[in-house]
Amino acid sequence: MSRIQTTFATLKQEGKTALVPYITAGDPHPNHTVNLMHTLVKFGADMIELGVPFSDPMADGPVIQRASERALKHKVGLTAVLQMVKDFRAVDQKTPIILMGYANPIEAIGAKAFADRAKAADVDGVITVDYPPEECADYVQELRSRDIDPIFLLSPTTEPSRVDLIVKQASGFVYYVSLKGVTGAANLDINEVSGRVADIRKKTNLPVGVGFGIRDAVTAKATAAIADAVVVGSRIVTTIESSTDENLLSNVAALMTELKTAVDAAKQ
Amino acid sequence: MQLYDMPDVRGHFGQFGGTFVAETLVEALDELRLMYEKYRHDPVFLAEYAYDLKHFVGRPSPIYHAKRLSDKVGGAQIYLKREDLNHTGAHKINNTIGQALLAKRMGKPRVIAETGAGQHGVATATIAARMGLECVVYMGSEDIKRQAPNVFRMKLLGATVVPVESGSKTLKDALNEAMRDWVTNVHNTFYIIGTVAGPHPYPMMVRDFQAIIGIEAKQQMQEMVGRQPDAVIACVGGGSNAMGIFYPYIDVPNVRLIGVEAAGHGLETGMHAAPLTTNSPVGVLHGNRTYLMQDNDGNIIETHSVSAGLDYPGVGPEHAWLKDIKRAEYVAITDDDAMAAFHNLCRTEGIIPALESSHALAYAEKMAKTMRKDEIILVNLSGRGDKDINTVAKLANITL
Numbered sequence: 001m002s003r004i005q006t007t008f009a010t011l012k013q014e015g016k017t018a019l020v021p022y023i024t025a026g027d028p029h030p031n032h033t034v035n036l037m038h039t040l041v042k043f044g045a046d047m048i049e050l051g052v053p054f055s056d057p058m059a060d061g062p063v064i065q066r067a068s069e070r071a072l073k074h075k076v077g078l079t080a081v082l083q084m085v086k087d088f089r090a091v092d093q094k095t096p097i098i099l100m101g102y103a104n105p106i107e108a109i110g111a112k113a114f115a116d117r118a119k120a121a122d123v124d125g126v127i128t129v130d131y132p133p134e135e136c137a138d139y140v141q142e143l144r145s146r147d148i149d150p151i152f153l154l155s156p157t158t159e160p161s162r163v164d165l166i167v168k169q170a171s172g173f174v175y176y177v178s179l180k181g182v183t184g185a186a187n188l189d190i191n192e193v194s195g196r197v198a199d200i201r202k203k204t205n206l207p208v209g210v211g212f213g214i215r216d217a218v219t220a221k222a223t224a225a226i227a228d229a230v231v232v233g234s235r236i237v238t239t240i241e242s243s244t245d246e247n248l249l250s251n252v253a254a255l256m257t258e259l260k261t262a263v264d265a266a267k268q
Numbered sequence: 269m270q271l272y273d274m275p276d277v278r279g280h281f282g283q284f285g286g287t288f289v290a291e292t293l294v295e296a297l298d299e300l301r302l303m304y305e306k307y308r309h310d311p312v313f314l315a316e317y318a319y320d321l322k323h324f325v326g327r328p329s330p331i332y333h334a335k336r337l338s339d340k341v342g343g344a345q346i347y348l349k350r351e352d353l354n355h356t357g358a359h360k361i362n363n364t365i366g367q368a369l370l371a372k373r374m375g376k377p378r379v380i381a382e383t384g385a386g387q388h389g390v391a392t393a394t395i396a397a398r399m400g401l402e403c404v405v406y407m408g409s410e411d412i413k414r415q416a417p418n419v420f421r422m423k424l425l426g427a428t429v430v431p432v433e434s435g436s437k438t439l440k441d442a443l444n445e446a447m448r449d450w451v452t453n454v455h456n457t458f459y460i461i462g463t464v465a466g467p468h469p470y471p472m473m474v475r476d477f478q479a480i481i482g483i484e485a486k487q488q489m490q491e492m493v494g495r496q497p498d499a500v501i502a503c504v505g506g507g508s509n510a511m512g513i514f515y516p517y518i519d520v521p522n523v524r525l526i527g528v529e530a531a532g533h534g535l536e537t538g539m540h541a542a543p544l545t546t547n548s549p550v551g552v553l554h555g556n557r558t559y560l561m562q563d564n565d566g567n568i569i570e571t572h573s574v575s576a577g578l579d580y581p582g583v584g585p586e587h588a589w590l591k592d593i594k595r596a597e598y599v600a601i602t603d604d605d606a607m608a609a610f611h612n613l614c615r616t617e618g619i620i621p622a623l624e625s626s627h628a629l630a631y632a633e634k635m636a637k638t639m640r641k642d643e644i645i646l647v648n649l650s651g652r653g654d655k656d657i658n659t660v661a662k663l664a665n666i667t668l
Contacts, residue, residue: 055435055567056553058447059290065434077565103288103552108566130288130552134278155292157454162294180292181452 003096003124004149004172007046008207008228017224019044019263020209021256022100022233024051024067025084026076028240032248034087036240041095043253044260049127049231052081052101059129061184063234066241078105078114082121089122098125098151098172106131106139115142125149125172133169140169153177154200156192167204173229175209176200184234188213190222197226217262224266232259272518274589279468279556281589287467288552293447296454301469303374308476313369320365321480324398325355327362329481331488331646336616337633344639346632347497348649349485349513352621358651359481359509360391364460366477368395371458378402378457382446384411384439384505385577385624386418387651388462393427403427406445408438411576418655436570439505439580443554463506464584467555471584478512485646486516493644499524499635502648503627504598505541505578507587509650518595527587528631530573531600541571541579544591544598553581558588574603574659575623577651605630607663610653622651623659 021040053071106114140150149172178188210223211231223230243251279285307313321327329350338346351359379401383389389405396403409431435441450459464471502510504527514525529542543559551560561569561581573579590596609630613621632647
């Protein structure tokens with residue numbers, strides 16, 4: 001079993017929902033990233049979504065765009081991100097790491113070479129925002145043959161027939177984008193999300209993660225009640241953005257504690 | 269019979285093109301693809317398009333023999349396809365009319381656009397006013413500074429111009445921001461892309477709406493000189509005016525097709541916008557796979573050109589394909605050579621060309637010198653230079 005599958009299986013036995021924080025690698029400075037990752041785990045992260053900075057993050061709102069720009073100022077690209085995962089793994093061999101990013105950094109080194117290097121760094125899953133399943137069959141094959149989970153997004157506009165197509169390609173879990181728009185956009189409608197998640201479950205046994213628009217304990221708890229994983233991105237990046245070098249880790253720890261309490265309370 | 273039949277059903281030109289977008293946009297693009305399939309050969313739709321081209325734009329645009337310029341250069345005869353005479357001053361309006369007619373049929377009351385030089389923004393604002401659609405144009409804050417007259421025109425036409433402050437603050441960032449708007453407002457919004465880039469079906473659809481340039485040119489050259497030109501030359505940023513004039517010529521033998529990219533300060537300086545000429549790596553940006561100016565990590569690098577309309581790190585996927593199959597050639601012209609050609613056309617022919625089109629003119633001059641007097645070059649004069657007067661004044665030290 002992959003780390004992602006093991007994590008979901010364990011949480012299911014415990015009757016819990018996974019909390020999956022997102023940070024952009026290299027934000028606010030590459031020296032902080034591995035420490036931040038350990039802090040996220042210490043204060044409740046069941047998995048980590050690690051953003052690969054990109055010059056043209058088309059699916060991201062202003063908060064994560066700025067995080068990408070801060071990281072790129074320090075020349076943090078895909079190669080540097082993979083090194084950060086290696087460094088993290090020297091201490092933590094248990095927590096799944098999911099890379100999230102765009103197609104072009106992967107195109108730049110090639111699908112096969114990327115899969116080799118991701119495996120060598122012990123990456124567990126990859127979300128590639130602008131690779132819809134129709135355009136990346138070879139890439140998915142390269143990942144799956146190395147037991148790296150290709151994780152695909154489903155959106156409120158995804159037609160039921162496409163859900164079938166996507167869940168066939170996906171492994172690890174599927175990620176339901178809870179609203180139309182970019183990351184960090186408006187509040188989510190929990191009733192609508194609940195209906196869509198139920199529809200997705202009719203088509204797949206894969207765990208269903210939900211993200212986009214989860215910004216506090218209330219929305220985290222409501223989402224945790226219906227999903228297998230709750231992904232929180234822009235809220236964490238906002239906290240990182242407004243912190244100093246001195247209080248960065250403690251601010252993130254405080255936010256994670258609040259989110260973890262909310263997520264754990266959902267199914268009790 | 270049309271021998272060349274590209275792209276495939278999913279928008280691929282060989283390895284180029286395709287639909288590389290976030291999941292939220294897939295349904296919108298499917299809907300657009302189906303609607304365009306439905307209407308692209310529909311007689312009523314095409315009649316409406318043709319009516320607006322004739323009565324609103326003023327088509328057909330003439331072909332003009334630039335005799336004094338040809339004599340001065342000494343060599344081949346240079347002919348100009350006068351897209352600069354179109355309403356709004358460039359070829360961009362051909363495409364915005366087509367897409368706005370589709371937006372109407374799809375019941376979308378709001379249109380958005382990205383713009384670099386502002387010509388596509390003006391053309392979109394114009395047709396939105398003409399059809400009663402709400403219009404929002406995204407424009408890099410750097411471009412807003414260098415293309416102030418077009419910003420004012422868009423505002424006069426009732427459009428909202430949104431300055432884009434992210435990234436390099438130019439055309440590519442405006443496209444990113446327009447995509448973000450579209451993802452958010454996909455239920456009521458039609459995204460009018462201005463060039464032959466973006467995800468399928470845009471590269472094909474924009475090419476088809478611009479192909480009127482080449483269709484007219486073929487007929488006009490036959491009437492005027494009894495034959496087709498030896499070479500057709502057009503500037504290439506994203507590449508819509510070039511695709512428009514090239515496309516009907518692809519199957520015509522013995523007509524060289526030459527796309528002119530921006531060499532900026534010189535290809536050797538790295539400060540240019542010439543991904544094809546410099547054999548940049550293939551990658552994925554703005555929904556399609558194409559040649560892209562990028563660093564080793566796959567991040568897009570900043571481009572430079574004196575003309576905002578050519579200042580783009582990628583190129584339409586069909587140009588990438590035409591380069592690979594060797595049906596078209598791609599070259600680059602520096603800022604300085606383009607400026608010289610700009611002044612030359614002003615003084616010898618009484619025509620003020622856009623800085624973008626001046627790149628095509630500069631290469632035509634270079635090439636004409638090497639050709640016989642009975643050979644013919646057709647240049648797509650894609651736009652007029654009124655928008656560029658501030659840039660030219662600054663570079664030429666002219667006090668207005």
